[in-house]
Amino acid sequence: MSSSPSEVTLSLDELATSVATATGGVVTMTFGTAKVKVSPEAWVSALTTARDDFGLVFFSWLSAVDWTNEVQVGDPLVEPVEERYELIAAVSDLTAGNILLFTTDLPKAGPRIASLVGVYAGANWHEREAHEMFGIDFIGHPNLIKLYLPDGFEGYPLQKSYPLLTREVKPWPGTVDVEGMPGQMGESSDEPSEENPEA
């Protein structure tokens, strides 16, 4: 199946640049990964263009990154960022293996965007996941219910403000975990163990 209208195979650079021109997006290339940032209003039309005019027919994944300065889990960002959700949809062709990551910024308060289900049927489950994990509303989604989480679940686990409950119960690294064995108290820890003398 070759749905690319042009027979010439574009490199990832060239593809990203021409897709960005056609969709009004901005390209960034980092470590071999091409991102095309579009406005939330152009989200559906940009991906429709990518699919129809550039042969990016394969829907790989959709998810989000919670860019925030105050985190409950993990290390906070070194440099402050503009607080937002970065929504990402990865689509690929099925010939040259080029994959483009479309991104758009959504506000932290009430993130809403049009659903991609009409363009790529596979977006259905990915959007449900992003909805329950980040609280993003996908307008026009046929069945925006929880995917993994139980029905009554409250909160959005992949938001950086959501605490990791096991860490609340037992801080990391768990001091209980490294308690010495009886008879080993006070011994120096860099003495080689019997079991593995060369370790």
Add this chain to the structure above:
Amino acid sequence: MVLEQDLVRHLVEASVTVELATPDMTLNIGPQHPSTHGVLRLVAKVDGERTTDVQPVIGYMHRGYEKISEVRTYPQITALINRIDWVSGYANEIPFIVAAERLMELEVPERAQYIRLILTEMARISSHLVFMASYPLELGAATPLFFALRDRERVLDLLESVTGGRFHPNFNRIGGVKPALGSGSATRKMIQDLPKTFLPETRDAMDKVLATCDEIEDLVAGNEIILARTRGIGVIPPDVAAAYGLSGPNMRASGVQFDLRKVSDYLPYDKFSFDIPIGTAGDCWDRWYVRLAEIRQSARIIQQAVDGIPAGPLQAKVPKIIKVPKGETYVRAENPKGEMGYYLVSDGGQGPYRLKIRSASFSNISILPWILEGTLIPDIIAIMGSLDFVLGDVDR
């Protein structure tokens, strides 16, 4: 008398206009059904023997790896991601490790890359052999299981001799592979290379795997019952497969000649010659046959790699405490189940700021509502089995 005639006429008319109510029955399949490869629940609405609507319910095994990854260090995460698709645990590590190496701009020694490639293809063979064992079993044929699992054991023994683990090797390190444990439990010395007998034993084992492929093909491909249950069943056209993000053998069975091993450079596949087997009809039979053909191709790749493996170190120079520089990248690999990838966002720390895990089975079974609508109930099992998913890979 007139009244009675009226009544009769009325009843006759009524029988024409009022249909007997036949409400659809809701049938629960799973979450503990043997054909679900884990815990998947299907809520099927059935009208007689045909389904009218099937909704999969997933999440019974959701372990929240994306969240846990945010509080773990990079070396710790490889231990976690082995458990995503546990039938081919080794292959899960590759795209994650490559993503971290890409951000660190590390050059991995060639020998380590060859070892990764050999073990990845072994993981593919063992994963596909599980399919060769389980799929006919789900259709009522028990014998292929014994052939397939016998050879899977050979492959797993080899994997174990290098990594020390059968299912969760946790063998890759950023910058290379772990120095292998020497065989011989008395000394348990750490040696810096593959076990001495590994390469010749691998060559032998691959010959046996190739012979088993012929045996399985004789056994299954000539079986009329299997053919009747799989030919023309569960047809997925290529455009539908692409829109749902079906990847790997499931997509290639629909006739799409696309394999990430041919178009990306996460491992040195360009040094070997191998074919991409594709199907024509996109039915259950093609999905079975493509996987069988892929085992043969993987054995072919391994034999070439064993012959051409260069000498050299197994590890690039890396700092003792791994910190991955700030950056974002998406690396995907052709795993046995399909495209597996990691979108890694690092802020320069010891663990990722965000790790999105793209697993193959998740997208592969998102097509179930589409493909199971209007099928016969027995075909649900045939179609589900042919997609070869693992619930750990769906739920992450």
